[in-house]
Amino acid sequence: MIQHTSNEFGVLLKGYREERSVSQSKLAERAEFDHSYVSRLESAARMPTRDAVDRLGAALDLSQSELDGLLAAAGFLPRDVTSLLSNEPALGEVLDLLQDEAVPTEFRENMRQVLRLMAEQARFALRPRNGNGLSGVAA
Numbered sequence: 612m613i614q615h616t617s618n619e620f621g622v623l624l625k626g627y628r629e630e631r632s633v634s635q636s637k638l639a640e641r642a643e644f645d646h647s648y649v650s651r652l653e654s655a656a657r658m659p660t661r662d663a664v665d666r667l668g669a670a671l672d673l674s675q676s677e678l679d680g681l682l683a684a685a686g687f688l689p690r691d692v693t694s695l696l697s698n699e700p701a702l703g704e705v706l707d708l709l710q711d712e713a714v715p716t717e718f719r720e721n722m723r724q725v726l727r728l729m730a731e732q733a734r735f736a737l738r739p740r741n742g743n744g745l746s747g748v749a750a
């Protein structure tokens with residue numbers, strides 16, 4: 612799960628609700644929740660389940676990008692992960708290829724292995740270096 616401030620979800624939900632001129636009670640009714648549930652979500656007294664976010668999104672008639680933002684604020688990955696990668700189009704393309712059943716399994720597995728190696732290399736590069744400029748190597 613993605614970590615966010617506990618109030619981020621509530622602020623975003625309230626903003627969407629107020630943009631649409633819907634009361635907390637009406638939203639709760641539309642999403643089939645107890646009337647006080649929306650209030651507790653907006654005040655960060657409660658955090659929603661993924662199903663609750665989906666129901667609230669449907670009740671507010673949110674666009675897919677708005678729903679993805681609400682899901683992320685609640686700590687869940689959005690439905691369309693590529694929206695998180697909008698600044699990294701190559702990563703979105705790789706993600707699409709990894710999920711494409713038309714790409715042979717062995718190629719997809721090779722891509723995963725390359726990605727694992729790249730991540731390992733990046734973690735290695737981030738390690739603190741000792742005084743001789745070598746990372747993790749005995750002098």
